[in-house]
Amino acid sequence: MTVRDKSILRRQWLAQRRALTVTDWQQRSAQICSQLRQFSGYAAAQTVLTYSSYRQEPDLHALLADSHKTWGFPRCVGRDLVWHRFDPVRHQLQPGAFGILEPDALMPQLVAAQVDLILVPCVGGDRQGWRLGYGGGFYDRLLLDPDWAKIPTIGITFDEMFVESLPVDPWDQPLQAFCTETAVYPRLAVS
Numbered sequence: 001m002t003v004r005d006k007s008i009l010r011r012q013w014l015a016q017r018r019a020l021t022v023t024d025w026q027q028r029s030a031q032i033c034s035q036l037r038q039f040s041g042y043a044a045a046q047t048v049l050t051y052s053s054y055r056q057e058p059d060l061h062a063l064l065a066d067s068h069k070t071w072g073f074p075r076c077v078g079r080d081l082v083w084h085r086f087d088p089v090r091h092q093l094q095p096g097a098f099g100i101l102e103p104d105a106l107m108p109q110l111v112a113a114q115v116d117l118i119l120v121p122c123v124g125g126d127r128q129g130w131r132l133g134y135g136g137g138f139y140d141r142l143l144l145d146p147d148w149a150k151i152p153t154i155g156i157t158f159d160e161m162f163v164e165s166l167p168v169d170p171w172d173q174p175l176q177a178f179c180t181e182t183a184v185y186p187r188l189a190v191s
Contacts, residue, residue, distance in 0.1 A: 005167050010132060013123050013161045017056040028158055029059040031181035036063065036119075039184045041152055041177070045116035046070060049083055052093055052101035057121045058156050064088040072110045074138075075102040081138050083110040112147035120153050120175055124161035129174030129187030131155050132166055143173035152176050154184065 020028070036042045049072040053059040064071060071088060074081040076097035084107035086093075096102030120139055124132040133139060142148050153175040162180050177186045 006132060006169075007135075009166075010123050010135065013132070014055060016160065017158070020056060025056050026059070028181050029053075030062060032058045032156060032158075032179055033060060033062045035179050035181065035184055036060075036154070037066070039154075039179070041117060041154070041184075045152075047072065047110065047114055047116050049074070049110070049115055049118045051119065051121045054098075054100045054121070058158060060119060060156065061088075072115065073101075073103045075105060076100070076138065079136075079138070079141065081142050083115070084108065085110055112145070112151060115151050118148075118151055118153045119179075120155045122155040122157040122161070122178070124163065124166065125155040125157050125175065125178040126163050126166040127185065127188045128165065129155075129176065129178075130166045130168050130172055131175055132161075137171065140171055140173045149173070154179050 042048070047070040048063075050060050050063065051057070052073060053061070071086045072083045073086045073093065074083055084103040086103045086107060091103065091107065093101035093103060120131065122131045122133060131139070143153070155175045155178040157178060157180060159180045159182055162178055162185065174187060177184055179185075
């Protein structure tokens with residue numbers, strides 16, 4: 001498959017997400033949160049990086065009730081993601097780059113050494129750990145950094161957007177696992 005194939009697939013899956021009713025989207029998001037809470041890698045993580053749902057991505061805000069965890073949210077700065085510590089009880093997210101809700105730039109930053117797990121938004125994903133994003137490369141650039149590459153990553157997507165195989169470009173960075181409504185799927189070893 002080519003970059004063009006990725007664009008076609010991205011458009012199809014984004015249209016499928018937009019077609020979800022609010023009730024269905026909320027129920028499926030709640031199921032994903034439940035799957036994550038049952039996953040040992042999430043349970044053991046103290047500092048978790050997450051995202052603010054955009055374009056009907058699975059909504060993980062229910063996880064913020066897990067008050068024993070430290071949370072981080074990204075801000076888009078140029079072509080990079082900068083992570084900030086976020087207290088959901090005391091702080092609010094605000095519209096930032098691309099209209100996505102972000103933490104205030106004055107919030108304390110988080111560096112890779114402080115992070116235990118990254119929950120990565122996805123348009124879709126596959127069994128080998130490849131992620132289909134929006135095409136901006138923000139997470140791929142982040143995971144190229146050796147310090148960030150050491151941190152476990154879980155891609156978050158809905159069942160029908162998690163497939164056997166996706167097209168891959170040379171700059172794509174694989175994730176360690178994916179979570180859907182029905183399970184957490186570790187990346188398959190590629191022989």
